[in-house]
Amino acid sequence: MNGLNNEVMWNAVESCDENYDGVFIYAVKSTGICCKPSCKSRTPLKENVSYYPSFSLAINEGYRPCKRCRPDLLHTNEEDIILSAKHFIEKEYRNSLTLDRLAKEVGVSKFHLQRLFKKSTGLSPLEYATKLRMIEALGLLQDTEKTITEIAHKLGFKSSAHFSSMFRHHFHYTPTIFRKGLNK
Template sequence: MITDEEWQAIKTNDATYDSKFRYAVKTTKIFCRPSCHSRLPKRENVEVFYHLDDPINHGYRPCKRCRPTDAFVSNEEWTQEIETILQNNYQQNLTLEELAYLSHGSESHLRHVFKKVTNKTPQQRLTEIRLDVAKHMLVTTDKPVEKIAMEVGLANVSYFIQRFKHSFHESPKQYRKQHQKTGC
Protein backbone atom coordinates (compact mmCIF):
# COMPACT_ATOMS: atom_id res chain seq x y z
CA MET A 1 0.00 0.00 0.00
CA ILE A 2 1.06 3.51 -0.62
CA THR A 3 0.42 6.32 1.84
CA ASP A 4 -0.97 9.72 0.92
CA GLU A 5 2.36 11.25 1.86
CA GLU A 6 4.23 8.94 -0.52
CA TRP A 7 1.73 9.53 -3.28
CA GLN A 8 2.09 13.27 -2.78
CA ALA A 9 5.90 12.97 -3.02
CA ILE A 10 5.59 11.06 -6.30
CA LYS A 11 3.07 13.53 -7.70
CA THR A 12 5.26 16.53 -6.91
CA ASN A 13 8.60 14.85 -7.83
CA ASP A 14 9.81 15.62 -4.34
CA ALA A 15 13.54 14.83 -4.22
CA THR A 16 13.65 14.91 -0.43
CA TYR A 17 11.93 11.51 -0.54
CA ASP A 18 14.63 9.99 -2.75
CA SER A 19 16.47 8.87 0.34
CA LYS A 20 13.36 7.23 1.78
CA PHE A 21 11.75 5.01 -0.85
CA ARG A 22 11.41 3.87 -4.45
CA TYR A 23 8.18 3.28 -6.28
CA ALA A 24 7.50 0.66 -8.88
CA VAL A 25 4.78 0.61 -11.50
CA LYS A 26 3.07 -2.74 -11.94
CA THR A 27 2.02 -2.11 -15.53
CA THR A 28 5.44 -1.07 -16.88
CA LYS A 29 7.55 -3.17 -14.47
CA ILE A 30 9.86 -0.19 -13.94
CA PHE A 31 10.84 1.44 -10.67
CA CYS A 32 11.77 5.07 -10.01
CA ARG A 33 12.86 7.62 -7.48
CA PRO A 34 10.03 9.81 -6.15
CA SER A 35 11.70 12.76 -7.91
CA CYS A 36 11.60 11.11 -11.34
CA HIS A 37 9.93 13.23 -13.99
CA SER A 38 8.52 10.26 -15.83
CA ARG A 39 4.78 10.21 -16.49
CA LEU A 40 2.62 9.87 -13.37
CA PRO A 41 1.25 6.34 -13.11
CA LYS A 42 -2.18 5.44 -11.77
CA ARG A 43 -2.05 5.23 -8.02
CA GLU A 44 -3.49 1.71 -7.89
CA ASN A 45 -0.58 0.48 -10.04
CA VAL A 46 2.09 1.81 -7.71
CA GLU A 47 4.04 -0.28 -5.25
CA VAL A 48 6.47 1.27 -2.74
CA PHE A 49 9.76 -0.23 -1.55
CA TYR A 50 12.02 0.81 1.30
CA HIS A 51 15.08 -1.28 0.46
CA LEU A 52 17.06 -0.87 -2.73
CA ASP A 53 17.20 -4.56 -3.67
CA ASP A 54 13.52 -5.20 -3.18
CA PRO A 55 12.13 -3.86 -6.47
CA ILE A 56 14.71 -5.88 -8.41
CA ASN A 57 13.88 -8.98 -6.38
CA HIS A 58 10.25 -8.41 -7.32
CA GLY A 59 11.13 -8.38 -11.01
CA TYR A 60 11.18 -4.62 -11.60
CA ARG A 61 13.77 -2.90 -13.79
CA PRO A 62 15.42 0.41 -12.86
CA CYS A 63 14.26 3.48 -14.77
CA LYS A 64 16.88 4.75 -17.21
CA ARG A 65 15.94 8.29 -16.48
CA CYS A 66 16.28 8.61 -12.70
CA ARG A 67 18.74 5.75 -12.01
CA PRO A 68 16.94 4.58 -8.90
CA THR A 69 19.56 2.03 -7.85
CA ASP A 70 21.88 4.68 -6.42
CA ALA A 71 21.99 4.42 -2.66
CA PHE A 72 19.33 5.92 -0.41
CA VAL A 73 21.35 8.85 0.81
CA SER A 74 20.69 12.55 0.82
CA ASN A 75 22.75 14.85 -1.37
CA GLU A 76 24.50 16.21 1.70
CA GLU A 77 25.39 12.78 3.02
CA TRP A 78 26.59 11.70 -0.36
CA THR A 79 28.67 14.83 -0.79
CA GLN A 80 30.25 14.15 2.60
CA GLU A 81 31.07 10.64 1.45
CA ILE A 82 32.63 11.97 -1.74
CA GLU A 83 34.63 14.48 0.29
CA THR A 84 35.98 11.65 2.46
CA ILE A 85 36.92 9.65 -0.63
CA LEU A 86 38.75 12.68 -2.04
CA GLN A 87 40.58 13.25 1.25
CA ASN A 88 41.66 9.61 1.40
CA ASN A 89 42.66 9.21 -2.24
CA TYR A 90 44.06 12.55 -3.39
CA GLN A 91 47.53 11.02 -3.80
CA GLN A 92 46.27 8.81 -6.57
CA ASN A 93 45.31 9.65 -10.10
CA LEU A 94 41.65 9.95 -9.22
CA THR A 95 39.46 10.29 -12.30
CA LEU A 96 35.78 11.16 -12.20
CA GLU A 97 35.06 7.65 -13.42
CA GLU A 98 36.99 6.14 -10.53
CA LEU A 99 35.33 8.52 -8.09
CA ALA A 100 31.92 7.54 -9.44
CA TYR A 101 32.82 3.91 -8.93
CA LEU A 102 34.03 4.52 -5.37
CA SER A 103 31.00 6.59 -4.42
CA HIS A 104 28.38 4.39 -6.12
CA GLY A 105 26.88 6.93 -8.46
CA SER A 106 26.93 7.85 -12.11
CA GLU A 107 29.57 10.38 -13.18
CA SER A 108 27.10 13.03 -14.28
CA HIS A 109 24.91 12.65 -11.20
CA LEU A 110 27.92 12.78 -8.92
CA ARG A 111 29.26 15.91 -10.54
CA HIS A 112 25.86 17.56 -10.44
CA VAL A 113 25.13 16.77 -6.79
CA PHE A 114 28.59 17.70 -5.58
CA LYS A 115 28.48 21.01 -7.39
CA LYS A 116 24.99 21.74 -6.13
CA VAL A 117 26.00 21.19 -2.51
CA THR A 118 29.52 22.65 -2.48
CA ASN A 119 29.53 25.01 -5.45
CA LYS A 120 32.63 23.25 -6.76
CA THR A 121 33.17 20.32 -9.07
CA PRO A 122 34.77 17.23 -7.53
CA GLN A 123 37.89 17.93 -9.62
CA GLN A 124 38.14 21.48 -8.29
CA ARG A 125 37.78 20.22 -4.74
CA LEU A 126 40.41 17.55 -5.38
CA THR A 127 42.89 20.14 -6.61
CA GLU A 128 42.12 22.28 -3.57
CA ILE A 129 42.86 19.38 -1.20
CA ARG A 130 46.09 18.61 -3.05
CA LEU A 131 47.28 22.21 -2.94
CA ASP A 132 46.47 22.54 0.76
CA VAL A 133 48.53 19.45 1.55
CA ALA A 134 51.31 20.77 -0.67
CA LYS A 135 51.29 24.08 1.17
CA HIS A 136 51.65 22.29 4.46
CA MET A 137 54.51 20.16 3.11
CA LEU A 138 56.32 23.17 1.70
CA VAL A 139 56.41 24.73 5.13
CA THR A 140 57.01 21.65 7.27
CA THR A 141 59.46 19.69 5.10
CA ASP A 142 62.49 20.31 2.90
CA LYS A 143 61.26 18.08 0.11
CA PRO A 144 61.85 19.43 -3.39
CA VAL A 145 58.82 20.90 -5.14
CA GLU A 146 58.83 18.07 -7.71
CA LYS A 147 58.56 15.47 -4.97
CA ILE A 148 55.77 17.33 -3.21
CA ALA A 149 53.87 17.64 -6.48
CA MET A 150 54.21 13.91 -6.99
CA GLU A 151 53.17 13.06 -3.44
CA VAL A 152 49.97 15.10 -3.62
CA GLY A 153 48.94 13.40 -6.84
CA LEU A 154 49.96 16.12 -9.31
CA ALA A 155 52.89 14.39 -10.97
CA ASN A 156 53.07 16.97 -13.73
CA VAL A 157 55.16 19.56 -11.91
CA SER A 158 54.59 22.46 -14.29
CA TYR A 159 50.87 21.92 -14.00
CA PHE A 160 51.24 21.77 -10.22
CA ILE A 161 53.14 25.09 -10.16
CA GLN A 162 50.58 26.66 -12.46
CA ARG A 163 47.67 25.57 -10.24
CA PHE A 164 49.52 26.67 -7.13
CA LYS A 165 50.18 30.14 -8.52
CA HIS A 166 46.62 30.41 -9.70
CA SER A 167 45.26 29.63 -6.22
CA PHE A 168 47.75 31.43 -3.98
CA HIS A 169 49.25 34.08 -6.26
CA GLU A 170 52.80 32.98 -5.60
CA SER A 171 54.98 30.08 -6.65
CA PRO A 172 55.58 27.10 -4.34
CA LYS A 173 59.16 28.30 -3.80
CA GLN A 174 58.05 31.80 -2.92
CA TYR A 175 55.45 30.39 -0.59
CA ARG A 176 58.04 28.21 1.12
CA LYS A 177 60.42 31.12 1.54
CA GLN A 178 57.73 33.30 3.04
CA HIS A 179 56.34 30.79 5.47
CA GLN A 180 59.02 28.33 6.42
CA LYS A 181 60.35 28.82 9.91
CA THR A 182 63.83 30.24 9.91
CA GLY A 183 66.70 30.03 12.33
CA CYS A 184 67.78 27.67 15.08
Protein backbone atom coordinates in the same frame (compact mmCIF):
# COMPACT_ATOMS: atom_id res chain seq x y z
CA MET B 1 24.42 -8.84 5.26
CA ASN B 2 22.29 -7.32 8.00
CA GLY B 3 21.28 -10.80 9.22
CA LEU B 4 19.83 -11.73 5.83
CA ASN B 5 20.34 -15.17 4.39
CA ASN B 6 20.30 -16.13 0.73
CA GLU B 7 16.76 -17.50 0.95
CA VAL B 8 15.35 -14.22 2.30
CA MET B 9 17.19 -12.26 -0.38
CA TRP B 10 16.06 -14.66 -3.11
CA ASN B 11 12.43 -14.27 -1.98
CA ALA B 12 12.85 -10.49 -2.16
CA VAL B 13 14.22 -10.77 -5.73
CA GLU B 14 11.46 -13.18 -6.81
CA SER B 15 8.73 -10.92 -5.43
CA CYS B 16 10.42 -7.64 -6.57
CA ASP B 17 10.21 -6.40 -2.98
CA GLU B 18 11.15 -2.71 -2.89
CA ASN B 19 11.54 -2.85 0.90
CA TYR B 20 14.96 -4.42 0.30
CA ASP B 21 16.20 -1.67 -2.05
CA GLY B 22 19.26 -0.16 -0.40
CA VAL B 23 19.75 -3.25 1.77
CA PHE B 24 21.43 -5.38 -0.90
CA ILE B 25 22.09 -5.62 -4.63
CA TYR B 26 21.82 -8.80 -6.62
CA ALA B 27 23.92 -9.67 -9.64
CA VAL B 28 23.21 -12.15 -12.42
CA LYS B 29 26.25 -14.13 -13.57
CA SER B 30 24.78 -15.06 -16.96
CA THR B 31 24.08 -11.44 -17.99
CA GLY B 32 26.78 -9.57 -16.03
CA ILE B 33 24.15 -7.14 -14.72
CA CYS B 34 23.36 -6.04 -11.16
CA CYS B 35 19.91 -4.93 -10.01
CA LYS B 36 17.90 -3.65 -7.07
CA PRO B 37 15.68 -6.28 -5.43
CA SER B 38 12.60 -4.46 -6.78
CA CYS B 39 13.70 -4.72 -10.44
CA LYS B 40 10.83 -5.73 -12.71
CA SER B 41 13.09 -7.48 -15.23
CA ARG B 42 12.59 -11.18 -15.86
CA THR B 43 13.43 -13.24 -12.77
CA PRO B 44 16.83 -14.90 -13.25
CA LEU B 45 17.67 -18.50 -12.43
CA LYS B 46 18.44 -18.79 -8.73
CA GLU B 47 21.82 -20.47 -9.37
CA ASN B 48 22.97 -17.47 -11.45
CA VAL B 49 22.39 -14.93 -8.66
CA SER B 50 24.98 -13.45 -6.27
CA TYR B 51 24.23 -10.93 -3.52
CA TYR B 52 26.22 -7.85 -2.52
CA PRO B 53 25.77 -5.45 0.39
CA SER B 54 26.51 -2.46 -1.88
CA PHE B 55 26.35 -1.40 -5.50
CA SER B 56 30.07 -0.52 -5.56
CA LEU B 57 31.06 -4.07 -4.54
CA ALA B 58 29.02 -5.53 -7.41
CA ILE B 59 30.63 -3.07 -9.83
CA ASN B 60 34.10 -3.95 -8.49
CA GLU B 61 33.32 -7.61 -9.27
CA GLY B 62 32.74 -6.64 -12.92
CA TYR B 63 28.95 -6.30 -13.06
CA ARG B 64 27.30 -3.36 -14.80
CA PRO B 65 24.15 -1.56 -13.62
CA CYS B 66 20.75 -2.58 -14.99
CA LYS B 67 19.32 0.03 -17.34
CA ARG B 68 15.80 -0.72 -16.11
CA CYS B 69 16.05 -0.34 -12.31
CA ARG B 70 19.19 1.86 -12.26
CA PRO B 71 20.90 0.62 -9.07
CA ASP B 72 23.59 3.24 -9.78
CA LEU B 73 21.01 5.86 -8.76
CA LEU B 74 20.09 4.10 -5.52
CA HIS B 75 21.09 6.94 -3.21
CA THR B 76 18.29 9.39 -2.72
CA ASN B 77 19.51 11.31 0.30
CA GLU B 78 21.61 14.14 -1.12
CA GLU B 79 23.46 14.74 2.13
CA ASP B 80 24.60 11.09 2.25
CA ILE B 81 25.81 11.30 -1.35
CA ILE B 82 27.88 14.40 -0.62
CA LEU B 83 29.32 12.95 2.60
CA SER B 84 30.25 9.69 0.84
CA ALA B 85 31.88 11.61 -2.01
CA LYS B 86 33.83 13.87 0.37
CA HIS B 87 35.02 10.89 2.41
CA PHE B 88 36.23 9.09 -0.72
CA ILE B 89 37.94 12.21 -2.09
CA GLU B 90 39.65 12.87 1.25
CA LYS B 91 40.97 9.31 1.21
CA GLU B 92 42.02 9.27 -2.48
CA TYR B 93 42.91 12.85 -3.51
CA ARG B 94 46.62 12.05 -3.90
CA ASN B 95 45.81 9.30 -6.41
CA SER B 96 44.41 9.47 -9.89
CA LEU B 97 40.81 10.41 -9.20
CA THR B 98 38.19 10.66 -11.94
CA LEU B 99 34.57 11.69 -11.78
CA ASP B 100 33.59 8.28 -13.23
CA ARG B 101 35.44 6.44 -10.46
CA LEU B 102 33.97 8.68 -7.76
CA ALA B 103 30.42 8.34 -9.13
CA LYS B 104 30.72 4.53 -9.15
CA GLU B 105 32.00 4.58 -5.59
CA VAL B 106 29.06 6.61 -4.24
CA GLY B 107 26.47 4.92 -6.49
CA VAL B 108 25.07 7.77 -8.58
CA SER B 109 25.60 9.02 -12.12
CA LYS B 110 28.54 11.36 -12.65
CA PHE B 111 26.21 14.13 -13.84
CA HIS B 112 24.03 13.88 -10.74
CA LEU B 113 27.09 13.79 -8.48
CA GLN B 114 28.67 16.82 -10.19
CA ARG B 115 25.45 18.84 -9.83
CA LEU B 116 24.82 17.87 -6.17
CA PHE B 117 28.42 18.37 -5.10
CA LYS B 118 28.68 21.81 -6.74
CA LYS B 119 25.33 22.86 -5.24
CA SER B 120 26.45 21.75 -1.76
CA THR B 121 30.09 22.87 -1.67
CA GLY B 122 30.42 25.47 -4.42
CA LEU B 123 33.15 23.29 -5.97
CA SER B 124 33.16 20.40 -8.37
CA PRO B 125 34.44 17.12 -6.88
CA LEU B 126 37.74 17.49 -8.74
CA GLU B 127 38.12 21.12 -7.62
CA TYR B 128 37.58 19.89 -4.05
CA ALA B 129 40.32 17.28 -4.53
CA THR B 130 42.67 19.92 -5.92
CA LYS B 131 41.91 22.21 -2.96
CA LEU B 132 42.90 19.38 -0.57
CA ARG B 133 46.13 18.85 -2.54
CA MET B 134 46.95 22.57 -2.33
CA ILE B 135 46.29 22.72 1.42
CA GLU B 136 48.63 19.76 1.93
CA ALA B 137 51.18 21.41 -0.39
CA LEU B 138 51.25 24.51 1.83
CA GLY B 139 51.97 22.36 4.87
CA LEU B 140 54.69 20.36 3.11
CA LEU B 141 56.39 23.50 1.77
CA GLN B 142 56.24 25.08 5.21
CA ASP B 143 57.13 22.14 7.44
CA THR B 144 59.47 19.93 5.40
CA GLU B 145 62.69 20.20 3.44
CA LYS B 146 61.28 18.10 0.59
CA THR B 147 62.01 19.39 -2.89
CA ILE B 148 59.22 20.82 -5.04
CA THR B 149 59.46 17.69 -7.21
CA GLU B 150 59.15 15.36 -4.18
CA ILE B 151 56.11 17.29 -2.96
CA ALA B 152 54.55 17.23 -6.43
CA HIS B 153 54.93 13.45 -6.67
CA LYS B 154 53.69 12.89 -3.11
CA LEU B 155 50.52 14.82 -3.99
CA GLY B 156 49.96 12.78 -7.17
CA PHE B 157 51.10 15.29 -9.77
CA LYS B 158 52.87 13.81 -12.79
CA SER B 159 55.41 16.65 -12.90
CA SER B 160 56.68 19.52 -10.79
CA ALA B 161 55.79 21.92 -13.62
CA HIS B 162 52.11 20.94 -13.45
CA PHE B 163 52.19 21.18 -9.66
CA SER B 164 53.79 24.64 -9.81
CA SER B 165 51.23 25.80 -12.36
CA MET B 166 48.33 24.61 -10.18
CA PHE B 167 49.90 26.13 -7.07
CA ARG B 168 50.35 29.49 -8.85
CA HIS B 169 46.74 29.33 -10.06
CA HIS B 170 45.47 28.85 -6.48
CA PHE B 171 47.80 31.12 -4.53
CA HIS B 172 49.07 33.60 -7.18
CA TYR B 173 52.72 32.72 -6.59
CA THR B 174 54.94 29.73 -7.19
CA PRO B 175 55.89 27.15 -4.55
CA THR B 176 59.49 28.42 -4.69
CA ILE B 177 58.44 32.03 -4.00
CA PHE B 178 56.15 30.83 -1.20
CA ARG B 179 59.00 28.92 0.42
CA LYS B 180 61.44 31.85 0.04
CA GLY B 181 58.85 34.15 1.66
CA LEU B 182 58.74 31.85 4.68
CA ASN B 183 62.50 32.03 5.16
CA LYS B 184 62.69 35.82 5.52
